[in-house]
Amino acid sequence: MLLDEPLIFERGSDGRPGWEVPGDTGSAEFGLPPELRREDDLAGMPEVGELEVLRHFVRMSQWNLSAATTLYPLGSCTMKYNPVVNEDLARLPGFAALHPLVPDALAQGALELIEVLEQALAAVCGLDAVSLQPAAGAQGELTGMLVVRAHHVDRGSPRTKVLIPASAHGTNPASSALCGYDVAEVPVNARGLLDADAVAAIMDESVAALMVTNPNTLGLFEEEMEAVARAVHAKGGLVYMDGANMNALMGVAKPGDMGVDVMQFNLHKTFSTPHGGGGPGAGPVAVREILRAYLPTPRLVRDGSGLRWSDDMPKSVGRVRSFHGNFGILVRALGYIERLGGPGLAEATRLAILNANYLRARLEGTYHLPFTSPSMHECVFSDRNLAEHGVHTLDVAKRLLDHGFYAPTIYFPLVVKGALMIEPTETESKATLDEFVGAMLSIAEEARTDPNRVREAPHDTRLSRLDETRAARRPVLRWRPSVTPEQP
């Protein structure tokens, strides 16, 4: 059973002292003039005991499904197992308690870790230089596109446009816009793929870059990628690859070999760092040699005395965050890479592809597969076969929760109406996949025999379907003492 739990602000009682540290003299002496002093004595902050706090968050944790709880087949998010050993590694005091401004000589272990991870990522993608500074995939995209812009500015003009396929993740156009670019859509062919001729036809010297995800968001490998890249390069453009789907490519194909000039990794996807309910991640950027000079500052350099940070980067796009990136995430990612090794990474990709194709084979026919090109690490179905029963993608997703699975990514990519985007990852066993297939097939059957049961799902979760319209129409975005709602 799942216990209810109020907000932390609704717990506790006035006067609980809270957690204590040594050194309190009890004196209330501050030299602060009254107009600079806190105005409200922190009114509203909770006054709660230690056990109550622990219990509060333990109870709340039990309301979550997670990748450790169950299959979490969220397409394009690569919800693979997050190895617990990496939590221990990141918490080693030599890493966790290391201040980012100590002299470089006192951080050589951390700097070596960063160097080794940069080299490992370069080895995976076949590009020449890597910056680990970006804090997340979207920040990596922004960094990469700023690098593109700096490259063109150096050659006289930033150019004005970025080409992006309609199937792209929303961060791609948003990141391009933040770099001052207009976004032009690239068509895809009937197989769901980019066509080199179509790209060549719209490519001109106003285009700064093509931004492409490979495999694309339909889980399909862009078979004409090299020819596409040649078409872009022919007009002086650059090829940016969104590396969200690198879990499909390790040991199969290197972006550097396909004509990609710049890309970001998502360490929380491909390299197994915990998604944390939405961050922290890390979005390293890899570039071809010609773009190295534009990477964020500072850069790690090795000289006679060891490794050190260098700010001597006159062409750099600058900093995108404070200090040296999400270092704790970098520790975990390198832990994963070294646990698997080169051959193990390639094997992970092969088994991710096997798992996705197995699900595809088991579900195809019952669920409509809009694009039949070969799948890589994920597959995208639609709700077309269920529509006649009035059952839609959202209903399937909610009914899966009753079966104890998290839902796939739904209604994305936008190019598929009612998309169900399923990415099982390589860390799921055949037995788990079979259970998931069983759930999906039973939902399809139920859609025919008892569609209301599906439409009204979920039935077995702590809460039933939540009213999202109400949340947006009358926003209540924080607790306030005066409007505390009564718990029914």
Next chain:
Amino acid sequence: MSGYSPHTPTDVAAMLEAIGVGSIDDLVKHVPAHLRASAGIDLPAGLTEPELRARFAALAARNTGADGRAVFLGAGAYPHFSPGVVNQILLRSEFATAYTPYQPEVSQGTLQAIFEFQTFAALLLGLEVANASMYDGASATAEAVLMARRLLPDRRVVLLSRALHPHYREVVATYLRGLGDVEVHEVPFGDDGRIDLAALRNQLGTDTLCVVLGYPNVFGVIEDVPTAAAAIHDAGALCITATCEPLALALVRSPGSAGADIAVAEGQSLGLPVSYGGPGVGLFATHDRFLRSMPGRIVGETVDGDGRRGFVLTLATREQHIRRERATSNICTNQGLCALAVTVYLSMLGRHGLRRLARVNYQSAHATAARLDAAGLTLPFKAPFFNEFVVRSDASSRWEQLAMQEGIVAGFPLGRWYPELGDALLVCVTETHTASQIDQLVRTLQPAAVRSAGGR
């Protein structure tokens, strides 16, 4: 087979048969053969878990994280004790290994925690509404400037206090680099370490869209935000404050009350280790009336089909997955687990614990500063400070040597960021520093004449 995949050869054979292919290679044969041929990953074979632990322990041992050195560094990352409960909750797989709460019925733990985080951020920053968090304080500052630009699209000058942390200034510049329509100027600091108000008034104009102040600023100094904000508002511009050390806000006037229109902070100080600078978490708050221009994810309260309270992601029409190139930001996720750390930490400390901790920091730093002053050192800035202060000392020229040979990192040599402050050290003292470490700091920094006379 290998690594973390559970497949047996029998499984693989059965799966290939169900798919109707003979081998995994057949599944990727549409990838051009020459690409596959060169795709090998030139990295060593994998390690076992014990080998991995030994390897990382050796790397960690080459850092000064826990080797007993007295490290008086703040400057944007602050060492504090954290209750055991915080780490215990961060290790809960249900929080750590979930993702974006797209299915709210099975993500209420994450969602309620974010709702509580938003409340904490709004309370601490003294503003009405906060988002689900940003990557860090620096990128949150950049996002605040971009938001100001959306609110005042006809203005084009951004003023950054020179006493704002240089990393924050650099990140703002980076984020604005692609948008050719905005200029960034610095406002100098005055003799007391605060923004030079006369210079600020001179630089403010009808074209100014916002001014960003550190609060406390990079020197640890508490800016007179009410006076600055009044001048900024008189010019029709927006006042943004950026707080690197939010523990200060337990004692000093909240940014909102002091006049900030948008307030951001780095949350690392509230329950997260310094971890060589990341991950941290950006707090972001503003007035209700600016809500629709706010970047980032937001969680809101609602009810389920049976009228029970629950939480969902809301107001998504501002965001990139709906608005694409017209979104308020390109940010996709927040900094979920770090926001959870802040939420648990603030719940544990509570109203009284937080105030008491801030007092310990304030008093410890002030007692240390007083000793250095008494030892004849110059503390150039006379404005109020919190747990960090500037002191001039010839020890700054031997900073690395002292760290390597005498086991003390005696603050941060500010000359690296501010050439005009040549021999200044930025010293941070928190509850983690022991009396003997502080004694060592005083001995190390005191003038050579006093040292050679055996002075203490």
